[in-house]
Amino acid sequence: MARRGKTAAKSNPSRSDCSSTSNSLSRRPSSGDVKTDLLQALSAIAAQHVNAGSIPLAAALQADLKDVLRRWKQEHASDLQKNDKYVYPLEGRYDAGESSIENVARSSRDPRIDISLEVGNLSGADEAVVRALQSICNELGFAIFLASVERARKTLDEEVLDEAVRLVRVFLLDGGRVAEHVVLSPSEILGLQHLLPRKLIIYEWAAAISALEGQGQEEVPAELSAWIELQLLELFGQVPKLYVEDGPALATVLTPRRLKDIVSVMEKFAGTTPALISFLLAIHSKEMPISEETRQAAFKAVFATMLASFDITQDPKDVRMKANEQPYRPRSLDPPPKPPRIPCLDSDSLVQLTMHVIEDDTLRHELSLFTSQLGAQTTRINPLDFESLFLPFLHSLALKTTITEPHHEDLRTLFATTITAYHDRFVGPTPPIPPSEPDVADGSRRWVRPPVRCTCAANCAPLNAFLADARRHRIEFAVGRQRRAHLHQMLDATPRTECTHRTLRGGSPEALVVTKIDWDAVHKRNVRAAWEGRLKSFGGWMEKLVGAGVDLRAVLGLEEYERVVERREEEAPEEGAKDGRAVAAAAGELRKRKASEALVRSSRLQNAEGAGRDVRRRVAETVAVVDLTDD
Incomplete structure (x- = not known):
């Protein structure tokens, strides 16, 4: 453009x-x-x-x-x-x-x-x-x-x-x-x-200079060449920020003479990891007319700089110029929808860099450091970035390489670290099951509702008595149609009653059911539903990894596999259960059942030559556990 x-x-x-x-x-x-x-x-x-x-x-x-x-x-x-x-x-x-x-x-x-x-x-x-x-x-x-x-x-x-x-x-x-x-x-x-932008933005300056140089395909006059070098020195010495878009632009002007200056820019902004990764990928592009010696020297220097200050937790707007672009929206009275979260680095770039390091036998030590740095990021990133960055990265990596090979121990560690962090930080602990019936025995003031304006003895007096009673949450009025309509109107006209009122069909006469809304229970049900959605999403990604050839039990180990994938843990009791002995008894029965199942599993493992033979069957069982929509 x-x-x-x-x-x-x-x-x-x-x-x-x-x-x-x-x-x-x-x-x-x-x-x-x-x-x-x-x-x-x-x-x-x-x-x-x-x-x-x-x-x-x-x-x-x-x-x-x-x-x-x-x-x-x-x-x-x-x-x-x-x-x-x-x-x-x-x-x-x-x-x-x-x-x-x-x-x-x-x-x-x-x-x-x-x-x-x-x-x-x-x-x-x-x-x-x-x-x-x-x-x-x-x-x-x-x-x-x-x-x-x-x-x-x-x-x-x-x-x-x-x-x-x-x-x-x-x-x-x-x-x-x-x-x-x-x-x-x-x-x-x-x-x-005058051809150069007024603002010191690398990708704009470098692209303009590359065009003036004819993209390395023609001889540049000595006077123009000297002027270009002066402009680049000014740019490299004064540029205030480094963006992801700057990486490919710097690659277009990379020459042996400029290598030291470009590496200095990378060292100055060493913590801008996504920008350094974009440069590393760009210099290996076939379209870049860079000598192999210069390419290797630049890669090793910048890769070492990146590892020393590895960080992929930045706000995308701080490292990507494109993240600051505001899409055109027609005028509307409605507020614009909140844009989806985009991580500062895309998974494809991470896959490309990892595969390059894996395929270069001279970078074995660097691969170990790189995977360790990636694993450390899983404790710091926004939990939403697991599904937009790390899990797509693991899935693509599993399709391109076999992580069960002996020399890929670093990759297996990265997979285990990421999956465990994904489960613990994104899915989170199991929330209590919300009570099936509201607990109103304590007479809390949160159950008191304001009265309706009408005080007629036949209809509204009993309704107001119910609304003021902190120990009742539901009442039925088996009355005729006109009286039900009157109650509907009074409830609709009264602010903050926080009650539902619906007609129960089938009786004679039909009944109007008024129920006080338990916002605390609504919140807890929402929390539980959101957790179940995250758990289901987790199960979906585990199924994808298995489909890509990842043996989850071999990667995680049996104990962690049971905790994370099979979720063999005590289900939180229904909130409101008061009988501690009943809860303890239920927990004891669960422990006995787990011990019995462990004996059966151990005998199966002794007869199996590999831990991964029945992965697909076990994942099918996992999916059944993960899908809690029918609970």
């Missing part, structure tokens, strides 16, 4: 425009190079406006500019291979908000017109330069235009760089369109620094 740049003034030696400074200034000596002298002349005009304000253009500056344009015209006439256009980037950024009413009206008829591109919308030094050019270019027969500049940059979603800087929507000074798309070369631009 090309980045919209500043407005540019473009001159051709058929017509053009210029300006100058203070009348007291002396004539500037010529360098002999038209491009250099033209840039100096225009810069001097801009400087006069900044330093002295809008005073008449100095005669010396006007004469300097006229001399340069005459020389350019003569050179081009004698050698048609000379540049026929130069682009002078203006300092300001101009948008539709600065345009006149007439321009807005014209734009509404033709939405393709950029209504800011005319001389009347310029300001400050930009206007001084263009006005000066306009008078001299008209005299010498040059053409002058205004256009928008597109800077080359890498997109966030594609691995493609624009091949050149472009002018888009080229207009005459009065706003008339003359061209839509003009490709430029660096030699035609006065002041290459």
Whole structure:
């Protein structure tokens, strides 16, 4: 995607425009190079406006500019291979908000017109330069235009760089369109620094510089090469942040000469692990023209830096530019939906890096350190990141490698650590089963409800007595239709009754059932339901891992497998149970049953040559345990 740049003034030696400074200034000596002298002349005009304000253009500056344009015209006439256009980037950024009413009206008829591109919308030094050019270019027969500049940059979603800087929507000074798309070369631009973004953002600078270098496919002039190196030194020394998008951009400008500086940037932001991972993956891309020696040196240096400060718990907005983008939403009175949580690192990147380290036999020690660091993160990450990052990572890794091989002990440890943390931190302990009937024997004030406004003896007096009674939570009114309707109306008209009232069909007469809502029980039921949902999701991921070839009992060990996967633990008793002896007896029976089952399992294990032969059958049993929706 090309980045919209500043407005540019473009001159051709058929017509053009210029300006100058203070009348007291002396004539500037010529360098002999038209491009250099033209840039100096225009810069001097801009400087006069900044330093002295809008005073008449100095005669010396006007004469300097006229001399340069005459020389350019003569050179081009004698050698048609000379540049026929130069682009002078203006300092300001101009948008539709600065345009006149007439321009807005014209734009509404033709939405393709950029209504800011005319001389009347310029300001400050930009206007001084263009006005000066306009008078001299008209005299010498040059053409002058205004256009928008597109800077080359890498997109966030594609691995493609624009091949050149472009002018888009080229207009005459009065706003008339003359061209839509003009490709430029660096030699035609006065002041290459204007091609770089004002903000020090690595991926924008690096992508623009890569485009200027021709992506390594052509020889760069010595002057341009020296300028590029100076810009990169400034960038590397002053850049305030490192983003995930910066990794591939830095890979595009990686050379043996720049290796030390790029590694220094990585060391400066060593804790931004997702950005370092994006760089490590990018330098191994086939599209990157990097020598193998440079690639290996960069990988080992940056990988060691990453391991020393490994952290994937950052807020995505701190490490991903794309996470700060706000999607367009049509206007609505409703609040926008809360976006889903996205981890700072995607699972595919983690899989690619892990597989690269696994496949490189020289990185065995690094693999051990890497998996240890990943395992340590499972105690720190947001629990929601298990299902968006770690479990997809384990599943993809299991499909690509066989973790039961003897030399993959580090991977098995990582799987065991992650699954256990996923169970303990995401699923959590078993909450109590909510009571089937509300406990109202204590007469708590939370069961008292405000009375209805009506006090009629036949209907509302019994209802108000019920609402004020802290020991009752349900009442039936077996009355006729009109009396039920009256009770419905009174309850609906009374705020904060916190009661449900429904008609019980089938009797004669039918009954109105009024029930006080137990918000405490509702909360506990919601907690239990949410836990059951997490438990079911856990079971689903365990089934996926088994399907990918993971022997969970071999990875976790029998005791942890029973605790985590089979959940062989005491179910929390129903809340409200008061008989401690009954609870103790039930727990004793459960322990006896577990001991008996353990004997049966041990005999089975003795007869089995491998612990993984009946994994699929046991997982089917696990799924039955996990799915608690019928409890």
